[in-house]
Amino acid sequence: MENIIEINNLVAKYDTKIILDNISLSIKKKEIFIILGSSGGGKTTLLKHIIGLIKPVSGTIDIFGQEVTKMDNDKFDDILTQIGMLFQGGALINSMKVWENVAIPLEQHTELAPNIIRDLVKQKLSLVNLEHAFNLYPSELSGGMKKRVALARAIAMDPKILFFDEPSAGLDPITALELDELILELKEKLGITLVIVTHELESIKRIADRILYLQKGKNIFVGTLEEARAESIDEIDRFFGWK
Amino acid sequence: MYNVSKNIIKFDNSFLISDIDNFIDDLKKYGTNISVVQIDLSKVETFDNSVLAVVNSLIKKKYRFSLSEKLVAEIKIFDKLISFNEKETIVTSGFENLVIKFNDFISQIISFIVLSADIFFYSIRSIFSKSGRRKGSIYEQILLMGNNAVPIVFLLAFLIGLILSLQSAAQLRQFGANIYLVDLIVISMITEMGPMITAIIVAGRSGSAIAAEISTMQITEELDALKVMALNPLKYVVAPKMIAMTISLPILTIFANIIGIFGGFIIAVIYLELSPIVFFNRAVDVMTLSFWWQSMLKSVLFSWLIVLIGAHFGFNVKGGAEGVGKATTASVVAAIFAVIMTDALLSIIFYFDF
Numbered sequence A: 001m002e003n004i005i006e007i008n009n010l011v012a013k014y015d016t017k018i019i020l021d022n023i024s025l026s027i028k029k030k031e032i033f034i035i036l037g038s039s040g041g042g043k044t045t046l047l048k049h050i051i052g053l054i055k056p057v058s059g060t061i062d063i064f065g066q067e068v069t070k071m072d073n074d075k076f077d078d079i080l081t082q083i084g085m086l087f088q089g090g091a092l093i094n095s096m097k098v099w100e101n102v103a104i105p106l107e108q109h110t111e112l113a114p115n116i117i118r119d120l121v122k123q124k125l126s127l128v129n130l131e132h133a134f135n136l137y138p139s140e141l142s143g144g145m146k147k148r149v150a151l152a153r154a155i156a157m158d159p160k161i162l163f164f165d166e167p168s169a170g171l172d173p174i175t176a177l178e179l180d181e182l183i184l185e186l187k188e189k190l191g192i193t194l195v196i197v198t199h200e201l202e203s204i205k206r207i208a209d210r211i212l213y214l215q216k217g218k219n220i221f222v223g224t225l226e227e228a229r230a231e232s233i234d235e236i237d238r239f240f241g242w243k
Numbered sequence B: 001m002y003n004v005s006k007n008i009i010k011f012d013n014s015f016l017i018s019d020i021d022n023f024i025d026d027l028k029k030y031g032t033n034i035s036v037v038q039i040d041l042s043k044v045e046t047f048d049n050s051v052l053a054v055v056n057s058l059i060k061k062k063y064r065f066s067l068s069e070k071l072v073a074e075i076k077i078f079d080k081l082i083s084f085n086e087k088e089t090i091v092t093s094g095f096e097n098l099v100i101k102f103n104d105f106i107s108q109i110i111s112f113i114v115l116s117a118d119i120f121f122y123s124i125r126s127i128f129s130k131s132g133r134r135k136g137s138i139y140e141q142i143l144l145m146g147n148n149a150v151p152i153v154f155l156l157a158f159l160i161g162l163i164l165s166l167q168s169a170a171q172l173r174q175f176g177a178n179i180y181l182v183d184l185i186v187i188s189m190i191t192e193m194g195p196m197i198t199a200i201i202v203a204g205r206s207g208s209a210i211a212a213e214i215s216t217m218q219i220t221e222e223l224d225a226l227k228v229m230a231l232n233p234l235k236y237v238v239a240p241k242m243i244a245m246t247i248s249l250p251i252l253t254i255f256a257n258i259i260g261i262f263g264g265f266i267i268a269v270i271y272l273e274l275s276p277i278v279f280f281n282r283a284v285d286v287m288t289l290s291f292w293w294q295s296m297l298k299s300v301l302f303s304w305l306i307v308l309i310g311a312h313f314g315f316n317v318k319g320g321a322e323g324v325g326k327a328t329t330a331s332v333v334a335a336i337f338a339v340i341m342t343d344a345l346l347s348i349i350f351y352f353d354f
Helices: A043-052 A073-080 A098-109 A112-126 A143-154 A173-190 A201-208 A225-231 A234-240 B017-027 B049-062 B069-081 B093-127 B139-146 B147-174 B179-221 B222-228 B233-268 B278-286 B291-316 B321-350
Strands: A003-015 A017-028 A033-037 A059-064 A083-086 A163-164 A193-197 A208-217 A218-223 B002-005 B008-011 B038-043 B064-067
Touching: A003 A043, A003 A193, A017 A043, A017 A193, A017 A208, A017 A218, A017 B321, A033 A043, A033 A173, A033 A201, A043 A059, A043 A193, A059 B008, A083 A143, A083 B222, A098 A112, A098 A143, A098 A225, A112 A143, A112 A193, A112 B222, A143 A173, A173 A193, A173 A201, A173 B233, A201 A225, A208 A234, A218 A225, A218 A234, B002 B017, B008 B017, B017 B049, B049 B064, B049 B069, B064 B069, B093 B233, B139 B147, B139 B233, B147 B179, B147 B233, B179 B222, B179 B233, B179 B278, B222 B233, B233 B278, B233 B291, B291 B321
Parallel strands: A033 A193, A033 A208, A083 A163, A163 A193, B008 B038, B038 B064
Antiparallel strands: A003 A017, A003 A059, A208 A218, B002 B008
16 A cells, blocks of 8 residues: 655654654555554654644655655645644634634635535534534533534545544543544545544554554554554553553 | 650550641640650551651651651651652842843744734735635624724723813913813824824733734644644734734724814813814814824834734743733733833824934
8 A cells, every 4th residue: 555644764852852753654545543652752743743733853754745844835735735633622713613613624725605615514514413513612512522523624625634633532432432433434435544643442442554652752663453462562562451 | 646744755556637736736845855755656556648747757857756667667658759859940040030031031022023024924915815814804803803992992082082181271271371272182182192092992902802812722722723724823813803903993093083182172162161163273273184194103003013912922822721811911011011112202203303
């Protein structure tokens, strides 16, 4: 399978503290790639580097075969329109209604007529079972609902890659399961590549194609769960309770 | 529980937090004579963590104890747990502190200038192209920042005009210089009070709102979410406010000027018994176009200062909900300060006709 994201020798620092230490990896098309590791291991930082919110100290990131770390903003915007991201708390714009939130990318990056945009918004909201939230404000929603709205917004433009920062954190097991099913559906039906930061063991076992294990900013394992089990790395064994 | 006999404090099998107060009081009776008193804890089997802390610190002060085995073991563990170094905060001297504060101020100024340049750039671009901003957002902001401020601006401008003329009228009357009240109120309202009062009210209403909105968006990752959707927050969030404010504040100022003069008119007619016609003719004579230009120039500058300062404090928010409060307060204080400073500077420049 073709690589959709390629990272080479990525180094990240906050002040003088090294957060990511020489990370190299590639993410294949149409796979569910899980980033895990202990708290403060650099997972979210890695995610923020890939989507360009933070620029690396050194190293390269290729998305769709284009090097993005030194790309100018306009060109990078083209790449961003093919990417969706679901933030930890949802990051919905609080001053706008649910449907307006989902409509943002469509309004800004397409020339579609308002009624078509409304229909697309309705479709996405139905997909995440939130038809009734259409006219509500984010502050009127529960944490889980906010995440689902954020998911609807993230897939509004039918992105090729979808990033999740701890999607099931703080969700009850049933909602988390439904979210996982939705994630698998996105991969199967729409052929989306998913990059997910998560701690939830059950969720990882259900959906992961391959995992990356970060420890103190170092890449200590990349591969499938079976491979991880076979290699019996102490840290990962403890994480999954295999030992 | 314990009892004191001679110089021996003897505990039964329990020593709990409720005993500590009395125990310490009893201990104080011996003053500095530490070596005299003997504390017998050899039977104590039930105790809590506060007792461990107290006994541990007393042992270090060289009080004489006899301890049960359990206590010895627990105190050893307790002492080990507290033996790490508290991370010291760096204490700096007064002068160093001043240098740090000064450097901080300079870097704030630099980041403010850079941000301002960006905001101007994107606002000007926003006027000509609709891409990257929400449809109707400028209109929405004009309603919010301009239209909704009308009642309070009108009321305050009227009162300021009224008070200003009332105070001066009493003085002018003594010299029979009643007619000059018109000059006074027209010039001071148009060139000074009108723009300044309006700007201060709007800084309090909308400048704080801008800082609060942007800083909340910053800490809830809403700004990051916009960036990932390939939208520039400066263009999407700030530019509409900048354009709306540049339109609303001068319009509000024009109204404030007129209403303030109307306040003066009422005093002139009622208190100084000037005829309305005389007031009107004199006002038209005094009111040259250059005063109006001054007024408009000031209010446009003030509008930019309010938005830029609000945005600056919003984007540079640190911490959570507490940070939002701090950013909001700081932005209002800074905006009002900047408005009055700029007003003073411009007044001096215009007065001496540089």
